[in-house]
Amino acid sequence: MSSKYTEHNVTAEQIMLVVLVGVSALFIVEPVLSNYPDDARVFPQLTASIVFVGSLLLLFRNYLPGPLRTFVAESISITSTDESDIPGSEADLEESETADEEYEAETLGAEYGYKVDETTFMVVTTILYFAGGWAAGFLFATPIYILGYTLWFRTSPVTSVLLAILGTFVIYLFMTYLVLPFDQGHIFDFSPLLPLLVEPITGGGV
Amino acid sequence: MLDALSEAISIILTGEPLLWLTVGILIGIFVGSLPGIGASLGMALILPLTLPLDGVNAIILLVSIYSGGMYGGSIAAILLNAPGTSAAAATTLDGYPLSRQGQAITALAMSAVASTLGGFITIVLLILISPFLVRMVLLFGSPQYFLIALLGIAMIAIVARGSLIRGVVSGMFGLLIATIGMAPMVPQQRFTFGDPALFDGISFVAALIGLFAIAEMINLAGEEGGVAQTDMEITGSIRSGISSVLTKPYLIAKSSLIGMGIGSVPGAGSTVSTFVSYAEALRSSDDPDSFGAGNHEGLIAAESANNATIPGSLIPTFSFGIPGSGSTAVLLGGLIMHGLQPGPNLFSSDLQITYAVFIALFLGNFVILFVGLTFISRMGVLTKIDTDIIIPMIVVLAVVGGFLLRINWIDVLTVFGLGIIGYYMKRYNYSVIAFVLGIVLGPIAEENFARSLTLSDGSLMIFVNDPLSLIIVIAIVALTIGPAIRGVFKKQLG
Numbered sequence: 001m002s003s004k005y006t007e008h009n010v011t012a013e014q015i016m017l018v019v020l021v022g023v024s025a026l027f028i029v030e031p032v033l034s035n036y037p038d039d040a041r042v043f044p045q046l047t048a049s050i051v052f053v054g055s056l057l058l059l060f061r062n063y064l065p066g067p068l069r070t071f072v073a074e075s076i077s078i079t080s081t082d083e084s085d086i087p088g089s090e091a092d093l094e095e096s097e098t099a100d101e102e103y104e105a106e107t108l109g110a111e112y113g114y115k116v117d118e119t120t121f122m123v124v125t126t127i128l129y130f131a132g133g134w135a136a137g138f139l140f141a142t143p144i145y146i147l148g149y150t151l152w153f154r155t156s157p158v159t160s161v162l163l164a165i166l167g168t169f170v171i172y173l174f175m176t177y178l179v180l181p182f183d184q185g186h187i188f189d190f191s192p193l194l195p196l197l198v199e200p201i202t203g204g205g206v
Numbered sequence: 207m208l209d210a211l212s213e214a215i216s217i218i219l220t221g222e223p224l225l226w227l228t229v230g231i232l233i234g235i236f237v238g239s240l241p242g243i244g245a246s247l248g249m250a251l252i253l254p255l256t257l258p259l260d261g262v263n264a265i266i267l268l269v270s271i272y273s274g275g276m277y278g279g280s281i282a283a284i285l286l287n288a289p290g291t292s293a294a295a296a297t298t299l300d301g302y303p304l305s306r307q308g309q310a311i312t313a314l315a316m317s318a319v320a321s322t323l324g325g326f327i328t329i330v331l332l333i334l335i336s337p338f339l340v341r342m343v344l345l346f347g348s349p350q351y352f353l354i355a356l357l358g359i360a361m362i363a364i365v366a367r368g369s370l371i372r373g374v375v376s377g378m379f380g381l382l383i384a385t386i387g388m389a390p391m392v393p394q395q396r397f398t399f400g401d402p403a404l405f406d407g408i409s410f411v412a413a414l415i416g417l418f419a420i421a422e423m424i425n426l427a428g429e430e431g432g433v434a435q436t437d438m439e440i441t442g443s444i445r446s447g448i449s450s451v452l453t454k455p456y457l458i459a460k461s462s463l464i465g466m467g468i469g470s471v472p473g474a475g476s477t478v479s480t481f482v483s484y485a486e487a488l489r490s491s492d493d494p495d496s497f498g499a500g501n502h503e504g505l506i507a508a509e510s511a512n513n514a515t516i517p518g519s520l521i522p523t524f525s526f527g528i529p530g531s532g533s534t535a536v537l538l539g540g541l542i543m544h545g546l547q548p549g550p551n552l553f554s555s556d557l558q559i560t561y562a563v564f565i566a567l568f569l570g571n572f573v574i575l576f577v578g579l580t581f582i583s584r585m586g587v588l589t590k591i592d593t594d595i596i597i598p599m600i601v602v603l604a605v606v607g608g609f610l611l612r613i614n615w616i617d618v619l620t621v622f623g624l625g626i627i628g629y630y631m632k633r634y635n636y637s638v639i640a641f642v643l644g645i646v647l648g649p650i651a652e653e654n655f656a657r658s659l660t661l662s663d664g665s666l667m668i669f670v671n672d673p674l675s676l677i678i679v680i681a682i683v684a685l686t687i688g689p690a691i692r693g694v695f696k697k698q699l700g
Contacts, residue, residue, distance in 0.1 A: 013634040016627070020379060027382055030397060040389035040396055042659070043652045047381045054375035072371050122427035123626060126420065126601060130622045134615065138605055146598045153594040163595060167602045174606050180613065 017059040024051035108152045125149055136185035139175060139194070143168045207337055207557070214561030217262060218569070226259070226267040227566045231573040234274020238294075239282050240596065243422070245275020246532035250418040251600065253411050253540055254607040261544035262559050266566040268540045269516075272533045273325065273567055276513050277574045280317040284505075285310060293512050296480035300497065300504035307500050308441045315447025316502065317509045318578025323451065323458050324510030325571040328466040328517040333564055340553040343525045349658040349668050351526070351549065353678040355651040358528035359640050360685045361471070370686060373637040380644020381651060383408050390653040391660070403616040412608045412617040413624050413645045414539050417638055418532060419604040420625020423597045425632060444579055450502045457487060457503055458510045465511030469518025479518075483511030513574075516567065524552050524560060527650060528643070535642045542646065 027048035031041040057064065061072045109116050125148065132141035143164040150160040175182040183191040217223060237248030249271050256264035279294030284301035297317065304313040346354065359377035386397045387407025398404035451458065461483040468479035487507030488497045497504045520537075522528040527548035529535040541548055552560045608621035632638050662668035670676050 012630050016630050016634070020375065024379075024382065027385070027397065036389075036394055036396060037392050038664075039391045039656055039660075040394040043655055044382060044385040044396065047378045047385070050378040051375055051382055054371050054378070058369075058371055058375065073369055117428070119424060119428035119629075122424045122597070123629070126424070126622060126625070129601065130605075130618065133605065134618070138609075142602055142605075146602070149598040150594060155592070155594055159595065163599065167599060170602060170606060174610065178610065180606075180609055182609075186615075 014059060017055045020051055020055040021059065024048040024055065028052065106154050108154060121152065125152075133182075134185065135187040137188075137190055138182040139168065139171050140183070140185075140190050142171050210557035211333070211561050213558035214565055217558060217562045218565050222260075223263055223266045223562065223566055224569070226263045227270040227570050228573055230267040230270025231274035231570050231577065234271040234276075235278035235281075235574070235577060236274075237271070238275035238278020240593075243426075243596065243600075244279065244532075245272050246536055247418045247422050247600070248275060249533055249536040249540075250411075250414045251603050251607055253414065253536060253543065254610045256540065256544070257610070259544075261546055262562050264544050265537070265540055265546070265559070265563050268537050269520075269563055269567055270570045270573075272537060273513065273516055273570045274574065275533065276516060277318065277321045277578065280321070280509060280512070281314065284313045284317060293480055293515070294508075296484045296508035297505060297512070299484065299508070300499070300501045301508075303498070303500035304442075304502075304505065309443075309500070311442030311444055312447040312450070313442065313505060315442075315444040315579060316451050316505055318575055319448050319451040320458060320461075320506045320509035321513040321578075322571040322575040324462040324465060324512065324514035325516065325574070326568065327459060327462040328514040329564055329568045329571075331463075331466065332517040332520065333561065336553065336557075336560070336564075339521065339525055340550075340557075343550050343553050345674060346526070346549070348654040348661065349672075349675050350678060352651055352654040352658055353669060353675055353682065354526045354528060355647045355654070357678055357682050357685070358522070358526070358647070359643055360682050361528075369635075372635060373640050374686070376631060376636045376638070377640035377644045380641040380646075381648045382644070383413070384410070384645050384648020385652065390649060391656040403614055406612065406614070407649075408620055408645070409608075409611050409614075409617050410539055410645045410648075411543060411611055412620040414536050414642060415604050415607050416621040416624035417628035417642055418536065419600055419607075420621060421628030421632060421638065423600050424625065424629040426593050427597055429593070448579075451506055454503065454506055457506055461487065461507045461510040462514035465514030466518035468511075469515030470521040479511045479515045480508045483507045513571070517564070520563075524548055527647060529639075529646075532639055532642065535639060535646060539646050542650075547650075 025048075027044050030036075031045055057068075057072045061069055064072060107116065107118075107121075109121075125145065129141055129145040132144070146164040146167045147160050150163055151157065155163075171182050174180050183194050233248055233252065234245055237243045238245050249268050252267065252271060256267060259267065276293055280297045280301065283294040283297040284305055287298050287302040301313050301317065304310065359374070359381075384407070386404055387395070388405065389396055395405060464483040464486060465479045468482060484497075484504055484507050487503050488494050491497065491501070491503055493501065519529070519531055519534045523534045523538055523541075525548065527538060527541075529538045538548060541552075546552065546556060546559065604621050604625070605618055608617045609615075611617050628638050628641070631641060658668050659665075668675075670679055
């Protein structure tokens, strides 16, 4: 059974453009709703209007009339270096970069039959690291993040542990000498546990 | 000028700047030699750590990382065919074939000497032309500074490959983000929604860390992890590398001037300059067929243009606050963070600081030469570090750097949030540099915009009613509309 509708996949670019449209709309409306004075209002509204119109044009570029679509969608460059004569020029490098994107790393997940895209894994773990650090303190989230990340990519366990210790030490160093509250989370407070963990190493010196 | 120069020399001779320039060059060579890392990322991570430093030392450290990073990029390019920075892409063309022919040491020596000479020539030239820059910069007032910020964004949007609209949207979104917090001319909090964490606005340093560290790491995560796939035997002769460079003074001078000239165009940067220099060397060579197969001239042309781009890129950065690349965007962030406003002051009351930076760059080339020639046979070690090890460590350093700025969780959120947005912008060909420029220049652009309107009682005619402003406006219109019209005409003519 054929369908008259073409299948459309929502891309990350479209999501990003929707976010830009939403943010710019907010920056246009908020000064009006909150009665900003002219000196505080004109510049953000002007720039927001350009972002709003530009993002909408990009979002709906496939539905624009010919010349406008060309203007919106096509790449324009004033650099006229003809690299086509140069052996192995940047164009070739870009091709090889594309090839790199298809690379699949040996991961812990793959060993158990789970295929997770490396970039997705990186984005998700980065978000989890931030969320974990905010909730429970970066001092405690850092070793878990480093161990999790490196072990996933099949780094040797010894190297992973050494890196986790090094990363935690960096956080601890900044926390101690610059009095940054990396041991305190906004939801969980494990800071009372810190002396129990540190004293056996420092002998109660720090 | 001579007074400022002698004051700059005495600043350098105090010793501390020499220490920071050496540290900077070494950090730069390290980060530059790691494929996918590069100078801008290293500079962004170091930037918050420069807070306790004196402004001159901080800028010398940053500019030395930039310079070292440019040279460092060539190491992986020559040994692995994987340029550490995009600027070193042209170096792979003849550098890697030389390595495969057993001349890795020769190629690395050529790279060190050519980079150093390119840097020397152009820094001396930069000091010589600085009096003319001063006169030019002093012609600019508030309306022109606002317009030059727009011109910078327009140039970067166009020079970067991709659609013009994408570049403009990126730049304007950067300007938009920069408006969060206190308005520059009136005591009005904007877009903070009552959250005190946003009262001081979005930190551009946190934005730089996010866009250069987190975004790059996400990008790198999707690429091949183990960098060194082959065990390249590092052989060759330092002496023949040096003599090969020294016998081609005309090529070095020509490539250096190309590097400096193109480097001074915002957005063009070293990636373009090295390829143009390489193409010119190929065009004027007696043996063009050997290019791409280990021709010494090809490597020398790319490498001397590479480091020569740095002084060129400092011209728009220091004069108008328009960075030509990611590294100069971070450098601009450093200048502003340490209270050094780009523009007339850097060429009048603060001229000794500007000259101190130039002299540090000049001396930094000696460090590059020394490190390049002394540790040449051990350079391969740097390229063997697995990116899966580097990525989590850089993420951790980004968190520390972000939080250190103002002890504000918004900065850590900015690092992660803009890092993820920056990754997708890069992936879909939105100019990250234009975005960065918007964020860094936002407050300056808005202040000059508001001041201009105050001067003109709200009339926008102030932006076109004097010849200099009019020229800049015409340049902006020509840059943004011109290529599009040309494209449409080309299509219609078949």
